[in-house]
Amino acid sequence: MPYSPSTGRVLLVGAGPGPADLMTVRAMRAVQGAQALLYDALVSDEVVALAPPGCVRIQTGKRAGRASMAQETINRLMLRLARRGLTVVRLKGGDPSIFGRVGEEADYLRDRGVETEVVPGVTAACAAAAQFDIPLTHRGVARRVLFATARTEGGRLVDVDWSALADGQTTLALYMGRGAAGQLAGQLIADGLAADTPAAAIENAGAPSARRVQARLDGLAEALGAMDAQGPVLILIGEVAARAGDAGAITPVPLARRS
Numbered sequence: 001m002p003y004s005p006s007t008g009r010v011l012l013v014g015a016g017p018g019p020a021d022l023m024t025v026r027a028m029r030a031v032q033g034a035q036a037l038l039y040d041a042l043v044s045d046e047v048v049a050l051a052p053p054g055c056v057r058i059q060t061g062k063r064a065g066r067a068s069m070a071q072e073t074i075n076r077l078m079l080r081l082a083r084r085g086l087t088v089v090r091l092k093g094g095d096p097s098i099f100g101r102v103g104e105e106a107d108y109l110r111d112r113g114v115e116t117e118v119v120p121g122v123t124a125a126c127a128a129a130a131q132f133d134i135p136l137t138h139r140g141v142a143r144r145v146l147f148a149t150a151r152t153e154g155g156r157l158v159d160v161d162w163s164a165l166a167d168g169q170t171t172l173a174l175y176m177g178r179g180a181a182g183q184l185a186g187q188l189i190a191d192g193l194a195a196d197t198p199a200a201a202i203e204n205a206g207a208p209s210a211r212r213v214q215a216r217l218d219g220l221a222e223a224l225g226a227m228d229a230q231g232p233v234l235i236l237i238g239e240v241a242a243r244a245g246d247a248g249a250i251t252p253v254p255l256a257r258r259s
């Protein structure tokens with residue numbers, strides 16, 4: 001269907017890592033002006049509460065034991081609401097362009113004539129880094145930062161040629177990596193990254209409840225086990241992780257001296 005002025009539009013909005021004061025002003029205004037709000041599990045109640053009375057609120061992610069909605073269902077729902085002439089806000093944790101399927105959703109809507117706009121957000125890696133005084137890049141120490149995820153199938157890492165990432169001057173920001181962290185650490189070490197490369201895992205980055213553990217790369221899986229996180233966890237691997245401040249530290253695992 002071609003877009004017409006009577007058709008609504010869809011804003012694909014990053015809610016940031018949780019607290020409303022880590023949203024952009026543009027994102028906040030989008031939520032305050034929403035007529036329909038479709039939000040993911042990682043979007044906080046505080047942010048959802050910014051939607052005006054009368055706004056249709058639909059939770060699309062896994063929360064309180066409920067299953068997540070299939071992507072195709074979400075796409076069709078956004079389309080239907082926009083075709084009713086509503087301003088639809090599709091709200092995602094962090095930044096919608098980082099492991100947020102924003103490209104898929106925008107393509108789906110634009111192919112069907114619906115106007116879309118993307119509003120960026122503070123991604124978990126930036127929130128974690130800021131909260132614990134970890135610069136993601138640091139002159140002479142970390143020249144690159146890489147946003148990545150790690151998935152295993154049958155106990156083996158899939159998707160990425162990790163050998164290219166075993167680089168002492170790269171900060172690796174690992175999303176959804178808790179389960180695969182041990183495998184990944186072993187692979188990076190096998191590919192040449194020092195076993196004592198610093199790593200930090202941050203739970204609930206950005207929130208007052210944030211917690212962090214610090215470990216060497218070869219002790220990352222153990223540290224994550226001891227952390228026993230209940231919330232989302234972001235892992236930073238690289239020399240800059242050794243600079244983490246003390247706030248929110250739990251079960252500290254001392255970093256060994258570099259030889």
Ligand SMILES: C[S@@+](CC[C@H](N)C(=O)[O-])C[C@H]1O[C@@H](n2cnc3c(N)ncnc32)[C@H](O)[C@@H]1O
Nearest residue numbers: 017094095098123124175176204205232233234
């Ligand atoms: C599907 S990805 C979405 C990432 C999101 N678009 C972003 O930019 O932060 C979900 C993963 O992001 C990470 N994550 C999201 N919010 C987080 C937070 N507040 N603290 C720590 N990690 C977080 C976790 O690794 C979680 O499993």
